[in-house]
Amino acid sequence: SQKIEQNSEALNIQEGKTATLTCNYTNYSPAYLQWYRQDPGRGPVFLLLIRENEKEKRKERLKVTFDTTLKQSLFHITASQPADSATYLCALDTNTGGFKTIFGAGTRLFVKA
Amino acid sequence: ETGVTQSPTHLIKTRGQQVTLRCSSQSGHNTVSWYQQALGQGPQFIFQYYREEENGRGNFPPRFSGLQFPNYSSELNVNALELDDSALYLCASSLDSATNEKLFFGSGTQLSVL
Numbered sequence: 001s002q003k004i005e006q007n008s009e010a011l012n013i014q015e016g017k018t019a020t021l022t023c024n025y026t027n028y029s030p031a032y033l034q035w036y037r038q039d040p041g042r043g044p045v046f047l048l049l050i051r052e053n054e055k056e057k058r059k060e061r062l063k064v065t066f067d068t069t070l071k072q073s074l075f076h077i078t079a080s081q082p083a084d085s086a087t088y089l090c091a092l093d094t095n096t097g098g099f100k101t102i103f104g105a106g107t108r109l110f111v112k113a
Numbered sequence: 114e115t116g117v118t119q120s121p122t123h124l125i126k127t128r129g130q131q132v133t134l135r136c137s138s139q140s141g142h143n144t145v146s147w148y149q150q151a152l153g154q155g156p157q158f159i160f161q162y163y164r165e166e167e168n169g170r171g172n173f174p175p176r177f178s179g180l181q182f183p184n185y186s187s188e189l190n191v192n193a194l195e196l197d198d199s200a201l202y203l204c205a206s207s208l209d210s211a212t213n214e215k216l217f218f219g220s221g222t223q224l225s226v227l
Binding site: 004089093099104106 | 117146148153154155156157158161167168169170171201203205213214215216217218219220221223
């Protein structure tokens with residue numbers, strides 16, 4: 001069956017360090033993968049999209065990689081700040097049983113000052 | 114450009130009742146998806162509507178139903194509420210049903226079933 005797996009344990013890092021979050025998937029062949037940020041009690045907010053023919057995508061302090069052979073995406077936040085503390089979700093589209101976007105469970109990031 | 118708005122923000126119902134949640138899509142978006150998010154979990158896909166037709170559904174029973182209107186606003190209806198239906202319900206709109214690149218989410222409706 002299709003699965004999206006993200007680190008279920010929270011990630012605690014010190015301000016200024018690089019946070020790296022992992023998204024692994026099985027039984028998908030996605031054309032692209034998306035990352036979202038979610039703050040408590042709010043809806044997810046789109047951050048980045050990376051396509052299957054792109055190895056890396058950057059936006060300000062954010063960087064995403066996409067390895068379709070390993071079926072893995074890594075999400076990096078460089079020079080992390082306490083304001084980066086949130087839950088980060090990866091998402092894939094599938095056309096099994098109709099078109100839909102499926103989310104992982106998310107990884108909670110805490111950045112300490 | 115208006116964002117995605119959902120109403121109500123909070124709702125308390127009792128088991129067995131019925132509930133209707135509402136969503137206004139981002140301006141210009143013709144596709145809407147609904148998600149259920151339990152505490153500590155990722156959003157679980159319920160269904161997607163494109164131009165008033167359901168074009169994708171997740172593993173939810175038929176008592177979860179929806180509508181999309183000509184102005185692309187949407188409703189999620191849940192009948193015979195169960196305690197496990199307590200969750201944050203999220204609506205998301207996108208520009209094109211062929212891909213769901215860049216979903217725009219509302220802030221959700223927090224449903225509590227007692």
